[in-house]
Amino acid sequence: MIKVGIVGGTGYTGVELLRLLSQHPQVKITAITSRKEAGMPVSDMYPSLRGRVDLAFTTPDEARLNECDVVFFATPHGVAMAQARELLADGVKIIDLAADFRLKDTAEFERWYGMPHSCPDLLAEAVYGLPELHREAIRKARIVGNPGCYPTSVQLGFAPLLKTPGLVDAAHLIANCASGVSGAGRKAEVHTLLAEASDNFKAYGVKGHRHGPEINQQLRVIAGVAPGSAAVHCVFVPHLIPAIRGIHSTLYARLTPSGQQADLQALFEAHYRDEPFVDVMPAGSAPETRSVRASNFVRIAVHKPAPDLAMVLVVEDNLTKGASGQAVQCMNLMCGLDETTGLLQVPVLP
Template sequence: MINVGIIGGSGYTGVELLRLLLPRTDVSIRFVSSRAHAGTRVDEQFTSLRGHCDLEFSDPATINQAECDLVFFATPNGTAMHQAPALLEAGVKVVDLSADYRIKDIGTWERWYGLTHTSPAWVERAVYGLPEINREAIRSADLVANPGCYPTTVQLGFLPLLEAGLVDTKSLIADAKSGVSGAGRAASVPTLLAEASDNFKAYGVSGHRHLPEIEQGLTFMSDSPIDLTFTPHLLPIIRGIHATLYAPLKSGVSASEEELQALFESRFKSEPFVDVLPSGVYPETRSVKGSNTVRLSVLKPQGRNTVVVLAVEDNLVKGAAGQAVQNMNLMMGMEETEGLQGLPLLP
């Protein structure tokens, strides 16, 4: 049995962590924090948890966090960088769902996030928590920087093509769409029902914070410099990301759709949470809703030169809390898939 805590338990990734962790008999949740709801029962805020959770929200300032083996930070960017170091120094492992420890170059992080980083030494020690590329390092990590939601789909979609050196890394395109829960639970005009439903639009086209994270990851997979055009869109759904990725084959390289299919199947055959669909079947967001799976298709339309990858995930599961639990399992020497084998919810 391990003891865990959740800082930021009243948000969407926090309640998703609770949904995944509460049924487990090998994990005890010692605290769930919320400053706004401190002293109230968690199941008053989230009636979905009634009968499964006797905890009250605590103010993070009053909690003895060091009694935990591992603490999740499900907090806005710029929070964990202040609070995680003391825990880490007390021997507590940390999985940070925010972007505080994802980007190795501090100047790049500070430029994109508009903050001064307060614990750069821990950025250096943090392991980027994408198990499909970093599994062994995650097992022995004290601090895991859980990837962003878009970066998970986009990196996994490009991964086999970059590792095999097949595509022109200066001409990559990620055209990606997310449901509104990706913006978190705090009230904001763009995520109001009357704004987001029955509507579809791009945002952050001139520069989204996930761009440097994705480019850093793709650079790690490839021996050539990366140039990615990344355009995010807001979908009128609650959960789900759909990314359509475009990568032209390098000049002089030929690969048939059958060869690309075989490459993807072979790269992910041992991955418990990546499903390569049969040739000709396209992924849909509802096929992964509530599950920790990324589903992918690889195509070469009309036999032309551009490889197209379609990738879907649930932004709150493989894009956030599910991947965080997968990382916890690895860090704590547990079975990687423990608690993550629930089936998607459909329709």
């Protein structure tokens, strides 16, 4: 059994980790920390876990995380990088669900997250935890920076187009995305109250969103161009869906003359043929977020709404494939398990 610790499990990525890990056949959760809630049984905060998770929150000191095989950080940004070095020294593998190990450029990190990066060497070592794109590196990683929810869907949607050079005008990509409100986390804020966010729709982060630089960094990796290269650029516009879970990305890429000749459906099907969690839907499909609700699956459909325009529709559950499910997928790889272990729940519909 893999001994797992969770740092900061009071938020939505925490409870989703608990839902998945408590059903994982190879995992034993040994500790879950929260300074603020130390002593409270986890199931008092999340009654959905009554009878299934018998742990109480503990302080980090009591948690003996150094005895774990894997520690997940489901914390605010900045926590993982402060604790990583010590845990690594004790042979613990680390998966950070926050942003500490996503942006490779420390100046970029500081600009978007408002704090200097405290361990650039570990950042350099860390692997970006998107298995469909970095599987082999994840297998060998000691530190994984788990991708952001939006970036996961945007990368998986654009990857087949960018991997083949010359299909699209990669300098002018558009990612028009929408997320359920759980993406904002379990924080007491006015704008995500039901009375504010329900029966409503809006764009947000219009002056710039933290997932923008992450998306652009990784699309450049996918396309094989230099960091910061203007050859690949994506405008990212998030919107808020009056729903709990689900991300829907509508991606646009102008096709080059050769791209206009390509069979995009065949391209996508070939690209994802062997992926257990990526479902390329039949031509003409419009995937809906509920079709992946509470599961680790991603569904993708590719369209040509104009002769020179590719449109890719991608859905994922922001808390599962967009966060905790993906983290468990990485853990499986890092621990030598079958990648799908504990992650094959059928989506909940309706």
